[in-house]
Amino acid sequence: MTYFRNKKYHQNYSHNTLFPGAVFDTRHNGKCTVLGRSEDKTRRGYYVVQFKDSGIVKEAYGTHIKSGSVSDDAFPSSEEERITLLMKPRYYNVGYIGNGKHSTIENTRSHQRTRKFILWHNMLARCYMTVKGKQYFKGYKGVEVCERWHNFQNFCNDLPALHGYALWENNPGEYELDKDYSHQRIYSPDTVSFISTSDNAHEARLRASAMRIPGERYHEINKMREELLQEAEDVIKESGIKYDVVLHGNMRVIVAETPYGTVAFYPLTHKIQRNGYMTEGDALVYVRYLRWLRCQWEGRNPGIDCIAAIS
Known part of the structure; x- marks a missing residue:
């Protein structure tokens, strides 16, 4: 054949x-x-x-x-076979092209891939690429892509609604798809946005700084990891603020949503981070800051409920 x-x-x-x-x-x-x-x-x-x-x-x-990246897959002989091939997870055993209007090829002569495909493929690689059975990108251990975005067509359909999409589309190389502003460990329509490469680098530096435990207190704090996290959670629970605990590297971080972005609290270092800004404070300061953001929102937007709800 x-x-x-x-x-x-x-x-x-x-x-x-x-x-x-x-x-x-x-x-x-x-x-x-x-x-x-x-x-x-x-x-x-x-x-x-x-x-x-x-x-x-x-x-x-x-x-x-x-x-070794060639395969003996034959060209489909029918529409049904074509769709079956498109739905086959060929990329890191999770991603598939799907049946739709979005092509993966920019130029049929050079086989240059589209920017959307490269963006999607790189996202999957960061989460699922393995070498000799071990995850290649160590910093992405535990990070996943939502099931909807395993389908390339769904990913492309959702892109225009993401914050910063127009900037990414019109400024190649200057904007990146980022999930860390939301401090979540998943790529999904609700957790990512396009931010400038400089802002992304700045946020990464802040996050690394917030996770750095002073050397002279490292052993003392490390022994109290669970206690410090529990104390912070008790304070936040008492306030009635909704929150989640996410894992950054080997450190658990408390995050809460506000109309002004996700606000993270690092219980081991007493750092509070929102987007590209960081300050210091304990769990009580964190709660007061969230309440202040809520008041700011309600004062400027009367009658519109705040995202960071207090039950």
Whole structure:
């Protein structure tokens, strides 16, 4: 079975690794053998390979052959088969393209991926990429992508509604998809926004600073982790403010939502952070700050209920 455009290739060329007869291991489909170089002049850098197990012959880009990222998936012979392939989780065993209008390719000749696909793919990689069974991006341990965004089509459909999307779309390289402003461990429509690369770096520095326990008190505080967290929770529970406890690295952080953004409290270091701002204070100061934000909102928006509700 052959799956390439003009079904022609030649062996009149020289190459150190991709020579006719060269055998390569693929990630999921066994071994493949290089038959020759494609004669399609619009497909520079493409070679024709045959998969040993399935016998399928198809074109593949040279770099993909050497990295083992080629597969023997055949072109769908029906609409039903096409949709089945689109719904198959091919990216880190969770992500799939889905059936819809959003393409993954910007330029069909160069196979340049769209910015939306690169954004989606990189998000999945940070959360699910593994090397030898271990998570590659250590700082993303425990971070996940919501099930809805496993589907590339859903991800693209939701992007325009995200805060800062227009800035990201019109300023390539200057804005990033960020979940840390919400201090949540999940990528979802409710927890991410586009922020400038400088703001993202500033927020990351603040977060790292807030998590840094002074060296001279490290052992003392580390022994009291559970007690300090429980004391802070007791104070916040008594105030009636709704909150969550999330994990940043190996430190648990208390977060509460306000109309002015998520406000985080670090019980071990007594730091309070909102977006790109940070101050110091204990749980009582944190509660007073949340109440002050609520009063500010109600004073400026009479009749509109505050997001950070107090039961």
